[in-house]
Every structure is written in structure tokens, then in C-alpha cells.
Amino acid sequence: MNNQKLLLDVALKLFSERGYDGVGVQEIVDLAQVTKPTLYHYFSSKRGLLDALLRKGFMPFLGTLKAAAQYEGDLTRSLEKVIRLYFNFAKEQPDFYRMQLGMHFAPYQSDAYTAVALYGAEQTKLIEALFRAAEKDHGNMRGRAAQYGASFMGMLNTYINLAINHQIELDDSLVYKVLHQFMHGIFS
Amino acid sequence: MNNQKLLLDVALKLFSERGYDGVGVQEIVDLAQVTKPTLYHYFSSKRGLLDALLRKGFMPFLGTLKAAAQYEGDLTRSLEKVIRLYFNFAKEQPDFYRMQLGMHFAPYQSDAYTAVALYGAEQTKLIEALFRAAEKDHGNMRGRAAQYGASFMGMLNTYINLAINHQIELDDSLVYKVLHQFMHGIFS
């Protein structure tokens, strides 16, 4: 295992547990058993380390999300794919998901937020495009793509957050429950 | 304006902009035009300052929430009251709401999270109790109070977060839109 990957692994673990601001560079290199110049050789700065970490964690996911969020005449089916994709993402990389989710609510001037903002925007864009594409088959949704996109992702992240806290489990049945709740509300 | 209140105001402004970890004690006292011993006289520690800030911001709100979240035979009506209450809270104290919301997603070992956790738990408890009380009139909801409580608050905070980012406005019509979406989904 090379030092670059080692540093990324250690940084992910520490950042997810105590946050970007809560972890010093010294602690990262100590736990990875390297020295500071090694870190700065690979990542130039602490922020650079964070950027690399986010790129590595998001890159494959965003590609599959783009595919899953295509509208093919059945909004329910597309949303189900998207939910499943997010659940898998959160289950396979819980530390990363926790870190990223926290950063999404970090102060707007912080490194944590600015680093994660473009990935958040990319996801929002894809989901909104899905709702906008579905508008032509669902007239009553017209003009609310942004609103539905935001609330869909909000609901998704709410459930994932519960799962990360071990209060629920992201199993197959929850996919349908979340989907049903979003489509038809809590009364049916 | 006494120094104690001045320090709380300055801390709220800075914490909401750059986070608890992102702001040093020195900067707080400089902006409040006092010195460090003054801060430590009133609040004993940086964490004590944060605790006082949260107590001051949450105390009146939690009382009114408790009243609004009583089930009186009409879940829709109670939820409407709750939504309206949260919207007003977020509109009247946007800086505080932003700060508190960010802390709710902060790392679980951080001061920020541990300080805000009990207030989050209190809100969850009240909202869940509302859904549980409504179960007797809505059999299909049985056993899902925790889930509905969490997703209701998740949706609420999603919209409030959009408003804080000036992407939507928390006006009267949004109260009904959010309520309707939660009760009946996006298809009706």
C-alpha cells in the first residue's frame, strides 16, 4: 500500500469521525506513519487532500447516477434506480457518505462546504433534469422540478442519515417505502 | 448593551458563517471589543459559550413546539402548525437556524454535535409523539411514527435550507405545498 493511498484512507477515517476542521495535518501523517512533507508532496495542501478525497469518492458514483437518472417514460422506475444507487453508495462507503453529508451542511465559507459544493450541485442538476423530463407526462408537476428535486434528495439523505446512525437499515423494502412515500405521501 | 449579550451576538454571527471549529476565541472577543477574560468570566469555556448560545436560541421555540405538536384529532392541522412554527423560527432567526442545522450534521464526536444533540432529540421526541398519537385514527400509519417523524423533519429542513440559501421563500403558500407533499405525495 503506497503512502498516497494510505494518507487518503487515514484522512477519510479521521474526517468522517471528527470533521475536516477537527483534524490536524499532524495527526493524519502520524496515523499513516509518514511525515508532513510526504503529504504535501502528494496533495500540496490540506485542502488539496480533501479535494482528492472527494474526487476519488464521487467520481465513479456520479457516472452511474447520470445513467440511472435518465428519464425513460417511467418516473417511478427511474426514482427507484436512483434510490437504490444512493443506498448502495451509502452502504458500501458509509464513512465517505457521512463525511460528505456533513460537509453539505457545513458553513458556506468553510473549506469543507466549498470543496463539496460542486459535487452537490452536479447531483442536484441530474435529479432536477429527471423531474423536468418527467413533466411532459405529468402535467400537475409542471414548474416544480427544482422543488421536487430538492425534497427528493432531502428525504433520501434523511433516511440514509438514520441508517448511518444505525436507527434503520437500507434494505430492499425501504427502497419501496421511500419511493412510495415520496410518490403518494403517508396516507396511502 | 452589556458584554455578555454582545459576546453571544458576535459568536452567533461568526459561528453561523464559519462554524464552531472555524472561529477562534480571539476573533470573537476582538469583534465584541472585549478581552478574553471577559468571555471566560461569563461562559467558562468556548463550549460554555456555545451551550449558552443554543439554550438562548432554543428555549422559547421548544415551548411553542410542544404546544403546536399536540394531537387534537386532526393530524393535518397539527402538522400545519408545526410547519408554520419552523418557518417562522427560521425566518426570524436565520443565522441561528443555519448554525443549528449545520451542527446537526456535524461529526458525532465534535463539540458542535454534542452540544446540539439534546435539542435535536427533544424536537424528534415531540414530533414522533404527534405521529404516534395520530396512529389511533390512521391505522395504515401504525408502527411508522419514528420513520414519519424523521422524514417529516428531514423534508422541513430541506425546504428551510433552500430558503436560507435564498432559493425559495418560506411564505404562506409553501406551508401548504410542503404539507400537501408530505401527506399525499407529488402525484396529487
Add this chain to the structure above:
DNA sequence: ACAAAACTATACCGATCGGTATAATAGGGG
């Protein structure tokens, strides 16, 4: 074999971190 490039260790930088010991000042009650 050799030089260039990539990598890593020692030791250090100024600045800031949260926090405090000591003492001066202010205000109120007797």
C-alpha cells in the same frame, strides 16, 4: 553506470489555538 526525477526525513517557521494568573477598576451596600 549515471543523472534526473520522485519521494521522504529532520528540523523549523510564524501564527493561532483554548485557557489563565495576576491585578487593576468599577459599582453597590453598609
Add this chain to the structure above:
DNA sequence: CCCCTATTATACCGATCGGTATAGTTTTGT
């Protein structure tokens, strides 16, 4: 007026912050 308490300033603490200058060590291409 005097004492007591509350409040505030000066000056400082050791530790840690992110980052780097320098030099040594490996690895790589030729």
C-alpha cells in the same frame, strides 16, 4: 468612606495550527 463583589485588562502559558526550507534517499529512464 470603606469594603466587597463583579467585572475587565495586561500579559502570559504550552500546545497545536498549516506549511516549508533543506537535505537525504530511493526509484526510474537512458
